[in-house]
Amino acid sequence: GPLKEVLFFPSTQTCLEHLFTPNSSFPCRCPLPHGKETSFSRLLRHLLSARASLDLCVFSFSHMELCRTILLLHERGVTVRVVTDRDYMTITGSQIGTLRRAGICVRHEMSTAVHMHHKFAIVDGKKLINGSLNWTVTAVQSNKENIMVTEEPELVRPYRLEFQKLWEANDPA
């Protein structure tokens, strides 16, 4: 059947340099463990598998390696769209400003009374990543969290429609 993968957090910290620079011919000399697959490295691999588009709906986004991942996809020509929460986008450490300055389209929940609490991503319109995990260091490295990754069309389609609805509803133009 279609891809179904479940990842639990916290994830142990390992070197992720090989995911960002896969063609480097020099072995990394940083002090973190190398060559170990973790929940977080699996998440990065799924995000970095994007070829055409990444649609991201996330309440809180302060994780710098996830920010680097999104910037790298944008540089590669992947169309990235982000919907986020109005209040959380301006908290200390939020990476939303960095994304905007890099030219990535970010929209936020317009209503002041409502939180945009989703935490899902859709890769190339066909792979859904969804769960409890916000894009923060605390979520990745400390909390009990989960995400599921699936290409089941019956599960992906409703999230694709919901993303489109939120994207259009929060058009600032």
Place this chain on the structure above:
Amino acid sequence: GPLKEVLFFPSTQTCLEHLFTPNSSFPCRCPLPHGKETSFSRLLRHLLSARASLDLCVFSFSHMELCRTILLLHERGVTVRVVTDRDYMTITGSQIGTLRRAGICVRHEMSTAVHMHHKFAIVDGKKLINGSLNWTVTAVQSNKENIMVTEEPELVRPYRLEFQKLWEANDPA
């Protein structure tokens, strides 16, 4: 294929009395809309479908109708186990104390440095409910939230194992 259902929130407020007292022969006279299915009524139906067990992992639990649902399952003889967050179980409006006083087994994350941020439930060991939705009125009635309900064994199994792990790790005995 196995059940796959996706529900988005906020949900509109409707009368849910018929779900709690299905055999009542008197029509409800409350002012809320009747006979309308919503994301929230779907969620209640899935929870109330439990015959043998309900395993619940939830960060924040203050929603009184969800509390009533859990109490009703407990009264019916369904084995209910709850794992929750240490800090959030004591906030104002939390229903965790009500569950404990009714004799339901509740365990909480023991570590003070870590949040138990999951929001999933497993009905009869075979139906998984998972997403961004905390069990609060704000989540149900205001926020942009999602849950997916599935009986895909490949998705349900990892959550069953994770629940068992958290249950055993947080045994206070």
